[in-house]
Amino acid sequence: MKLEGERESSNIEDRRGMGVGGVGGGIGIGTIAIALIAWYFGIDPSVVLQGSQAIQQQQAPQSAPRDPNAPRDAGSVFVGRVLASTEDAWEDIFRKTGNAYRKPTLVLYEGATQTACGTGQAAMGPFYCPGDEKLYIDLAFFRQLKDRFKAPGDFAQAYVIAHEVGHHVQKLTGVMSKVDGARGGGKGAEGMLVRMELQADCYAGIWGHYASDFKKVLEPGDLEEAIAAAGAVGDDNLQKQTQGRVVPDSFTHGSSEQRVRWFKRGFDSGNPGACDTFAARAP
Template sequence: MEWKGRRQSGNIEDERGAGPVQGGMGGNPFGRGGGFRLPTGGGGRGGGMSIGTIIFLVVIYFVLKMMGIDMLQIMDGGQVSSPGVEQSQTRSPQGSAQEEETKAFVATVLAETEDTWNGIFQASGQTYVEPKLVLFRDGINSACGMASSASGPFYCPGDQKVYLDMAFFDELAQRFDAAGDFAEAYVIAHEVGHHVQNLLGILPKVNAQRQRMSEADSNQMSVRVELQADCFAGIWGKYTQQKGLLDQGDLEEALNAATQIGDDTLQKRTQGYVVPESFNHGTSAQRSTWFKRGFDSGKLSACDTFNGNI
């Protein structure tokens, strides 16, 4: 993808220096009506700590505090402090040269999505409200609750922000065998696709319906939401191609990424078998098909995943 030297979005919020998530009693950003993420094959429902465990940890915290050991400071990247000894701590979002280039890439891709969706919304007499994209390390607190880097990229309707851990692209290439800059751009465009759904009123409607559904039906509805976001990402890809920004093999990179993060492929990789009723993002074939449908058509009307078979 030819991205260098192009406009970078000003809607980047760099929280890389904020340190890891504190506490741990925030909401689940991926429950019904919560955030929308790319699957990482890392767990499902349930988990969490018992009340007894939380009380025990609180007691331990205050005991260590009385001994002059501030666990919050340690978790935030500081050092153990002893009574009477001053400690200096500096935090900076500045990362390695590679990480800074990744930030520039993300800001450029976000700018391209802004150009695409501003044009599409304007053509239909609507106003596109540009989302913020939050870069973080380790963990982050959003309006949808707290999330760790293991959660993968996600969109939170509550604050209309896309969240991206800086290490995810390495994981995309190494763990999911989906290397390439256009594969990475697809991830961003997919999450922005959820923002488009939110602006169009699709997410609020779907979230209200899912609250009244069984888990199996809710998963099926989630699949339709995710496939539409893939299709919207494809629309962005079409406009990017028309600008002459795609290199040979870029489309294949995106289609491979969509394939590698299909529910069936992820489940085979992580547990050796598939459970179709637990799918909530779509199969590899579905995800690549709907991205390609958006890419080929460039039209919102081609992305109706809520009527008929998918």
């Protein structure tokens, strides 16, 4: 990606080196363990964390702002520029529909951090918390993306960020609340949870279309990097790695083929209307 000279988002909260901070009641070792297992099997850990906090609806304490004079590193610069490009894309899209886009915050942390959805752990991978409208990423995940999932490259990393931003768009458009209301029947290869995740993949493709068509930041091979990342984290691929067999009834994010197909649909069309995974007979 050609991000040199692109602006950086100001909506970055850098908690690295700060530790977990105050951990609110209602989440313990058992919940964290379940969330870790959930991530290992390809399940969105925020679902587990949100459930543990549903009764209390407790907001996370605010972290102290990062020293603006502290040395910048390549990782924070990269995510700042990628987040800025998602802001530009979605602000333009929302503006065309007569709506205002509310920007999310991206939180960088190490190991563990407190969120409005509970305690976030690096082992869970990146996730979006609708309770505070923040994306949480431990940059060590990008090494896992390369080494464990065999999906290297900066555009593969950008795809991960754009996917989580896609969940934020779903919150703003009311999709997330509808899925929460229907979660009882949401499991399986064609369930609501899978359709929500595939729509976030399609929205990531929308951002990729914008980055390629308007921002001109894509380079040869970038699209292939994102496709490799989408395929690597499909439920079928993760289940083969972890349990040696595929169980479609337990899918939460979609198969590799589905994730790649919906990402490409968004990338090729640039039209959010093409991302209605819920209307599709089979996602």
